[in-house]
Amino acid sequence: MNLDSLYQEIILDHYKRPHGAGLRDPFEAEVHHVNPTCGDEITLRVHLEAGTVSDVSYAAEGCSISQASASVLNDLVVGKPVTEALQVLDSFQALMQGKGQVEADEEVLEDGIAFAGVAQFPARVKCALLSWMAFKDATTRAVEESA
Amino acid sequence: MNLDSLYQEIILDHYKRPHGAGLRDPFEAEVHHVNPTCGDEITLRVHLEAGTVSDVSYAAEGCSISQASASVLNDLVVGKPVTEALQVLDSFQALMQGKGQVEADEEVLEDGIAFAGVAQFPARVKCALLSWMAFKDATTRAVEESA
Amino acid sequence: MTITAAGVDYDVLKVREDFPILGRTVANGLPLVYLDSANTSQKPRQVVEAIERHYLEHNANVARAMHTLGAEATEAFEGGRTRIAEFIGAPSRDEVVFAKNASEALNLVARVLADAGRLGADREVVITEMEHHSNIVPWQLATERTGATLRWFGVTDDGRLDLDGIEQLITERTAVVSLTWVSNMLGTVNPLDVVIRRAHEVGALVVVDASQAVPQMPVDVASLGADFVVFTGHKMVGPTGIGVLWGRYDVLAELPPFLGGGEMIETVTMERSTFAPPPARFEAGTPPIAQSVGLGAAADYLDALGMENIAAHEHAITAYALGRLQEIDGLRVVGPQTAEERGGAVSFTLGDIHPHDVAQVLDSRGIAVRAGHHCAKPAHRRFGVQSTTRASFYLYTTEAEIDALVEGLVATQKYFGG
Amino acid sequence: MTITAAGVDYDVLKVREDFPILGRTVANGLPLVYLDSANTSQKPRQVVEAIERHYLEHNANVARAMHTLGAEATEAFEGGRTRIAEFIGAPSRDEVVFAKNASEALNLVARVLADAGRLGADREVVITEMEHHSNIVPWQLATERTGATLRWFGVTDDGRLDLDGIEQLITERTAVVSLTWVSNMLGTVNPLDVVIRRAHEVGALVVVDASQAVPQMPVDVASLGADFVVFTGHKMVGPTGIGVLWGRYDVLAELPPFLGGGEMIETVTMERSTFAPPPARFEAGTPPIAQSVGLGAAADYLDALGMENIAAHEHAITAYALGRLQEIDGLRVVGPQTAEERGGAVSFTLGDIHPHDVAQVLDSRGIAVRAGHHCAKPAHRRFGVQSTTRASFYLYTTEAEIDALVEGLVATQKYFGG
Ligand SMILES: Cc1ncc(COP(=O)(O)O)c(C=O)c1O
Numbered sequence A, B: 001m002n003l004d005s006l007y008q009e010i011i012l013d014h015y016k017r018p019h020g021a022g023l024r025d026p027f028e029a030e031v032h033h034v035n036p037t038c039g040d041e042i043t044l045r046v047h048l049e050a051g052t053v054s055d056v057s058y059a060a061e062g063c064s065i066s067q068a069s070a071s072v073l074n075d076l077v078v079g080k081p082v083t084e085a086l087q088v089l090d091s092f093q094a095l096m097q098g099k100g101q102v103e104a105d106e107e108v109l110e111d112g113i114a115f116a117g118v119a120q121f122p123a124r125v126k127c128a129l130l131s132w133m134a135f136k137d138a139t140t141r142a143v144e145e146s147a
Numbered sequence C, D: 001m002t003i004t005a006a007g008v009d010y011d012v013l014k015v016r017e018d019f020p021i022l023g024r025t026v027a028n029g030l031p032l033v034y035l036d037s038a039n040t041s042q043k044p045r046q047v048v049e050a051i052e053r054h055y056l057e058h059n060a061n062v063a064r065a066m067h068t069l070g071a072e073a074t075e076a077f078e079g080g081r082t083r084i085a086e087f088i089g090a091p092s093r094d095e096v097v098f099a100k101n102a103s104e105a106l107n108l109v110a111r112v113l114a115d116a117g118r119l120g121a122d123r124e125v126v127i128t129e130m131e132h133h134s135n136i137v138p139w140q141l142a143t144e145r146t147g148a149t150l151r152w153f154g155v156t157d158d159g160r161l162d163l164d165g166i167e168q169l170i171t172e173r174t175a176v177v178s179l180t181w182v183s184n185m186l187g188t189v190n191p192l193d194v195v196i197r198r199a200h201e202v203g204a205l206v207v208v209d210a211s212q213a214v215p216q217m218p219v220d221v222a223s224l225g226a227d228f229v230v231f232t233g234h235k236m237v238g239p240t241g242i243g244v245l246w247g248r249y250d251v252l253a254e255l256p257p258f259l260g261g262g263e264m265i266e267t268v269t270m271e272r273s274t275f276a277p278p279p280a281r282f283e284a285g286t287p288p289i290a291q292s293v294g295l296g297a298a299a300d301y302l303d304a305l306g307m308e309n310i311a312a313h314e315h316a317i318t319a320y321a322l323g324r325l326q327e328i329d330g331l332r333v334v335g336p337q338t339a340e341e342r343g344g345a346v347s348f349t350l351g352d353i354h355p356h357d358v359a360q361v362l363d364s365r366g367i368a369v370r371a372g373h374h375c376a377k378p379a380h381r382r383f384g385v386q387s388t389t390r391a392s393f394y395l396y397t398t399e400a401e402i403d404a405l406v407e408g409l410v411a412t413q414k415y416f417g418g
């Protein structure tokens, strides 16, 4: 298991220059998630407009993988209809939990395919999923809110 | 470890015809002891007169070893001054807990020396000591009572 | 002896080769006849070697470690959980909580239900008169602390659960019904379906003590329908130091933690903590890592033999033993007299020879049985005895061993009678 | 490397031969450099073989069994207790209670003190900001249940217990003071004498979490003077699944049971039960039998090396590591900077490279360290960090391994810096 297969250039780029970082208004739901094992944390807000994810803003403290993953999340879901965003989430989650056996779909995951290598490092899968699980939680609440 | 070294003739005799069995008045202390492992029980009363053990009466439910031991206890302590009775108890206890390494003193223990073989059966030591521990407890209480 | 169930041969002599201890001699060179498996089972080489391999090749702490060894140890430990979930048909591996033994698992349930306020002064807990102390004392302690009332099913003269009056016993006031599946003393297999149906009718939770069931019969918790099922590693050819609490996820998810510390947290400040979801919430501190590995290997071992085959063997050997024991004059089996709805533990009295003395004579012949109350004092009292001798059988027990027991019992009568 | 203490040579390379796992390779063939012993220690062959032998030759349940195998198993299990009593200088073997780990032992004390009514609304419990979660959460849960107040010692900038104001912190209201002997994160060795003196002045009980102390230094509970001492098997070359609670007999004897069932009883009826004296009162269900055997073998192993020698080695290797680590630009040790009054766990930050990333690069070089909060979130918060990387050493750690760590850290900086 090669280090570079984990720390892809794309991941390190997102880590150093995260997209959409910071907490912004307006938002319908804010959640705080923790990785209990290491203490990594994220506060994440979702703003929905007419069934579309119009913003995902966040303040995260964590390792390169978890930070880069939040940045990629922002890229992939902002501007998408909620249902489609949740499909992207399903694909990303399937890739992460696939133990390296799941083929990544570049059409859907774009930069997210750089995380394929993470699936081979079981201890890091949680890092990659932290922001995505927070997004799922926040979106569910936001949808309920508006229902 | 030979069965007959455990079940000495003397032990079986005491078991079949226990000395001093039954609960009698008067008494200064009555105790109820249980062997938690097997459920064997004894209710034992001590009657002291002028510093002497004048009666030890008991109702016991238990195996041959525990019943015979109560019978021998009765033989050995009734009629003796309390201090002397407690010395006999110490000798008997030392014999039982000596793992077969302690020499029995026939002068002191009389029929009690038949229990020497029990010391080699760790699971049975508690059986042999049940009535003696009850006697110790009851005597301590009786002495405190009269103090 | 060869038993055939579902068309598969069960070769007990071949099975015995996996258990080196069964080749041992005791009592001055006599072969060991181990008839105390309801107390603890023996361990096959496969289980012991899995534990050894884990310690010497993959040992690390779990969950917390980011390194290769930690990942291996975590996979091994969590693999044990997955294996046990499969073994008992749990809908989710997150429903499998590891405890140190069955007793802890039962106490866990009693404590957290009490802490959750489910056992208030107006509530009742129902158990049975045939329970192991480990399914009595936790409920006594819990109801005493909360002011709830403890009630219980009686036992019929032939050792069956007395279902008369079940509707008056299990009522709207009942918070929990906790009962054994297979009695460790009487051998009785209880009609769980009837009890679970009534309990769920009134909204009570059902806890099943499956300590004697999981080792002996195929178990599927999903179709059983109970809310909690408890069992213990050492009785199912697994290691000591591990027990299992299976709980329905939605029930577990609502309960507060049992013990605090280690990986059961979500976040901790000096002022307060929040807690992880099940199963982690109920597993404080470093878990039984090597023991989970061993328990997984035990499940593998049992499945390789086939639980159906094991159950068929247990049934056959119990039937044989009941038949042979009842040939002995003055021997009285306490519990069901036939092998129907019955597990492989047979308790009995032998005239008025005290069970200690019976066990001692048998031991001098290399035969290991248990003598005493078998942690079931109330069940003994129910039958007017203070203690019994218990012979119990498992997947390695042979008819020849039963024959040796019978001879030994006859010799015991001679020893104390003559 | 050879260390001499009390005139005895300590040959670490020879010691390593007892640990087969240390000869392993990881990460594509690199030799394992195991620097995570504060998390769990590796096991010598001697310990694993003792467990194996027990299962395959002497396995039976304890206390309850009258037969030869049962007597052997009981002797082996209780022998482990006696061995541990000796190892820690306990005045009586009846003061040694087996739990499943240190966390359970701490929870046991917190639960039974609460159940005994010792933690009422007007009472206080004092802990410290450097505790492991396992010595925080049980007291949070217990004080929350009883209405008592939780207070704590702070930590100074150099990672020492802040004793200023100890008289205002530990007062007549204090029921219990519970603190760690050696911090698993900072490495700090606490001045227990000062705390114990003050606590006993006001009649408070003292619980010492010795999880990181007993493995590393000679311990004599009799001269220590605390009321309870807790530690865990897996950190002292022993098995998982066993922890130890030592308690002063007179204190234990006054406390109610923790869990119910099994051999902790004196007598049981359906209505109520009475309980056995300590230690049995606190050990519900089948105990960790094989684990006690393994823990006894661990004590034998440690004593054969000599706890004085182990402590001297730990001190020397910690001093060496602190020196070499501080050569690295941007590395900040969190905790005491020198090896004085310090155990062998060194936590640090490396610039702003996240500890996960540090640990990952090290792992790719075969080096196992821990990254995260090490179950000590409040201590991390105290130092303004969310997580750290921790290297921890034990009786088999070599200077060459420290050198490998240092090289690995420099390489990590290059990997993320360039
Ligand atoms: C100081 C300290 N206390 C308590 C514990 C808990 O030990 P265990 O996980 O064995 O319960 C640990 C180790 O994790 C520790 O380092």
Ligand SMILES: Cc1ncc(COP(=O)(O)O)c(C=O)c1O
Pocket: C038, C039, C101, C102, C103, C104, C132, C134, C135, C180, C182, C183, C184, C209, C211, C212, C232, C233, C234, C243, C375, D262, D284, D285, D286, D287
């Ligand atoms: C029916 C039953 N329940 C509970 C237990 C307790 O199991 P453990 O001692 O492993 O906690 C036993 C065995 O001793 C048992 O037979």
